[in-house]
Amino acid sequence: MTPDLGPAYAVIRRGLVLTILGIVGVGVVMLLAIQFTPVEARQGLAQKIFYIHVPSATVTLWIAMPLTGLASCLYLWLHDLRFDRFAAVSAEVASVFCLVVLTTGPIWAKPIWGTWWTWDGRLTLTLFLFFLLLGYHTLRAAVRDPVERGRFSAVISIMGVVLVPFIHLSVYLWRGLHPQPIVMKPSAPSLPPEMLRTLLIGIAVFILMYAGMVTLRYGIQLVRDVREAADAA
């Protein structure tokens, strides 16, 4: 029997449109940052790394990881494989965003702190989160049974979500080189309006790109799962 792949193809097409919009948006944010946002007096042009580093970190910590954890909790509760599929897809995209955080951070650190890396609490915990995500993908690749795979990987992803508040609070808990938040804090953001505007546009665009990547990757996995189910039947 030939499976009906129309709905899955529609998800792929929707994801593709959103992803392309997101990628174009990232280009616009880079242009906005370089051309239409003032240069910070003490840090110079290197400070403009902020407009890709912070949105990538925001998506990793406050969008991708919480949604991965939520989907994992829902899978453990309802045993619906759609939640497991979403968690796996969101964790994959979170790894990509986390990789950008971990590569752009040291490039920014070198001219400002004088070193590529320091075992500061925030940097170390973010690296732990990345390794945890790598472990998550390795586990999923190793376990064949979908129910066991979903259960084990859900527990790992929830452990990743538990790391998020520690990553956020690490700059208050331990003295280090990483600066404290300048937007996500109880008082008003301490940024000039032009810089804040570029940052907020950046965060919106990176969320759009995350949504596009997740939708596209979900559609691909859906096609595979539908085909696999049809083959097994």
Next chain:
Amino acid sequence: MPPDNGRYMVAAYIVAGVVYLTYVISLIVRARREMK
């Protein structure tokens, strides 16, 4: 006078662009393969 460190900004933008574009291209390749 701000310090002259624009090359770090360029490097970071290129690295981020390469990571995101590589992932998107891998997604497009996988999508095309599944839609054949």
